Amino acid sequence: MTYLWLALAFIAAAAVAGVVFAGRGARQGEASKHWKAVGLAFAALAVLTAVFDSVMIGMELFHYDSSHILGLKAGLAPIEDFAYPLAGVVALPGLWMWLTRRRNAGAQSNLKGLVPQAILASRPVSWINTAYPFAAAMLLTTREIDWVLIVGTFYFLIPYNLAMYGINDVFDYESDLKNPRKGGIEGALLKPHLHRPMLWLAAITNVPFLLVLALAGGPAAWISLTVSAFAVAAYSVAGLRFKERPVLDSLTSSTHFVSPAVVGLALAGADVTPGLLILLAAFFLWGMAAHAFGAVQDIEPDRQAGIGSIATVIGARRTVRLAVVLWLVAGLAMLATPWPGPLAAIIAVPYIVNCAPYWTVTDTTAARTNVAWRRFIWLNYGSGFLVTLIFILQWGLTS
Amino acid sequence: MGVLYLASLLFGISCMLLLDHRFRLFFWHDAKAAAMVTAVGVLFFLGWDAAGIGLGIFLRGEGTIATGLLIAPELPIEEPVFLLFLTLCTMVLYTGARRLLERLPARQAERERENA
Numbered sequence: 001m002t003y004l005w006l007a008l009a010f011i012a013a014a015a016v017a018g019v020v021f022a023g024r025g026a027r028q029g030e031a032s033k034h035w036k037a038v039g040l041a042f043a044a045l046a047v048l049t050a051v052f053d054s055v056m057i058g059m060e061l062f063h064y065d066s067s068h069i070l071g072l073k074a075g076l077a078p079i080e081d082f083a084y085p086l087a088g089v090v091a092l093p094g095l096w097m098w099l100t101r102r103r104n105a106g107a108q109s110n111l112k113g114l115v116p117q118a119i120l121a122s123r124p125v126s127w128i129n130t131a132y133p134f135a136a137a138m139l140l141t142t143r144e145i146d147w148v149l150i151v152g153t154f155y156f157l158i159p160y161n162l163a164m165y166g167i168n169d170v171f172d173y174e175s176d177l178k179n180p181r182k183g184g185i186e187g188a189l190l191k192p193h194l195h196r197p198m199l200w201l202a203a204i205t206n207v208p209f210l211l212v213l214a215l216a217g218g219p220a221a222w223i224s225l226t227v228s229a230f231a232v233a234a235y236s237v238a239g240l241r242f243k244e245r246p247v248l249d250s251l252t253s254s255t256h257f258v259s260p261a262v263v264g265l266a267l268a269g270a271d272v273t274p275g276l277l278i279l280l281a282a283f284f285l286w287g288m289a290a291h292a293f294g295a296v297q298d299i300e301p302d303r304q305a306g307i308g309s310i311a312t313v314i315g316a317r318r319t320v321r322l323a324v325v326l327w328l329v330a331g332l333a334m335l336a337t338p339w340p341g342p343l344a345a346i347i348a349v350p351y352i353v354n355c356a357p358y359w360t361v362t363d364t365t366a367a368r369t370n371v372a373w374r375r376f377i378w379l380n381y382g383s384g385f386l387v388t389l390i391f392i393l394q395w396g397l398t399s
Numbered sequence: 400m401g402v403l404y405l406a407s408l409l410f411g412i413s414c415m416l417l418l419d420h421r422f423r424l425f426f427w428h429d430a431k432a433a434a435m436v437t438a439v440g441v442l443f444f445l446g447w448d449a450a451g452i453g454l455g456i457f458l459r460g461e462g463t464i465a466t467g468l469l470i471a472p473e474l475p476i477e478e479p480v481f482l483l484f485l486t487l488c489t490m491v492l493y494t495g496a497r498r499l500l501e502r503l504p505a506r507q508a509e510r511e512r513e514n515a
Contacts, residue, residue, distance in 0.1 A: 099432035
């Protein structure tokens with residue numbers, strides 16, 4: 001009998017809530033349709049409950065202490081089990097009608113297009129650039145594919161980029177508006193009414209993954225995840241705007257790509273060796289060079305919007321030269337790593353070749369570097385290919 | 400330990416979301432309100448479960464198709480997923496029924512106009 005009393009108590013609460021919500025939420029003539037639909041939905045739910053509850057009890061997923069139930073059954077399902085769908089169908093549609101009453105009266109949802117916009121904003125063509133460092137670092141250390149690797153790779157493939165570029169596009173709206181380059185492969189203009197939903201979407205898609213990955217690792221993982229998430233937000237949010245602080249902008253941007261690798265190493269519990277540190281340093285220099293060179297093409301629009309960057313401050317020519325030098329140092333650094341690391345030095349060459357023709361670029365011709373920037377995006381795939389070959393070689397040498 | 404039950408629930412949830420997407424019933428009608436209704440529904444049912452478990456009425460089975468992972472005493476990891484499915488199923492049925500009820504008179508009126 002106890003179950004019946006428990007069920008009646010919850011049904012009573014649901015019924016009161018359902019009647020109150022329906023009374024407040026229904027417009028003229030809507031109430032009768034509401035209750036008819038509730039009846040139809042309950043009829044369908046009752047049939048589904050009779051069938052599937054019997055199946056579930058038959059499969060021994062759960063059972064009841066027989067002294068607590070009435071004993072009346074539909075199939076194997078005790079009559080009290082129909083209380084769940086009944087309470088749900090009495091209360092929830094009322095809540096729904098009440099919550100959507102204003103919208104039905106004319107207000108249109110302004111969330112339309114949020115997800116496609118967010119995907120476009122996250123630069124799918126660059127997703128691999130953050131997922132790959134994580135997956136490679138972790139797989140090469142643990143040498144097995146476990147759930148942490150899968151979850152982490154997915155996180156750094158999509159949610160991470162959604163947050164990084166989503167937040168960026170919200171706070172960059174003004175300068176993007178003046179930049180014809182945005183809106184296509186390299187970024188998207190985000191409509192102002194989607195700004196707040198975009199920030200929420202970034203938070204909702206990132207926080208659970210960060211918590212799960214933090215739980216899977218120790219202090220090293222917590223620190224690296226915190227640095228990674230902070231760099232993502234600090235790069236563009238109002239107040240911090242690291243992207244407008246010369247040098248700090250390139251450092252933060254490079255952190256975006258190197259930190260996934262560090263997180264992967266931390267989660268895998270990698271040994272810290274000089275070779276590994278040199279590798280990460282070279283990767284970091286590569287990232288700084290990539291950011292600095294990317295900023296050159298935006299000198300004009302950034303200046304018009306009053307946005308500073310390493311390129312607007314030190315000028316197009318010196319930024320290009322800095323990028324070339326950074327790539328050169330990164331390549332030379334790889335020569336100091338254990339075999340087969342030195343092979344990776346060759347990867348610096350195409351970047352230098354791609355960038356060097358702009359050695360004498362000026363601020364007024366800076367926009368022309370966009371041609372090289374477009375090549376750069378595809379160059380990364382070639383570099384990824386070479387890096388993968390080196391990793392496979394390394395895998396073979398150490399097994 | 401089996402994942403059949405959990406997999407079936409996730410499959411069921413996917414089907415509900417496909418219906419929702421196809422007919423713009425719930426999340427695809429008003430995402431914010433739908434999220435709120437879903438959260439309230441799942442929490443309400445979980446509270447009910449907790450009361451039943453506390454009173455010693457609900458007992459977990461040892462079925463081979465369940466993972467056997469518990470998130471609280473007598474509360475398997477599948478339970479919140481099932482409650483999510485139940486809530487989605489309820490709301491898809493209700494919003495679907497509303498859609499049907501609103502279409503019927505419209506169609507009757509159309510037929511009458513054609514006959515006239």
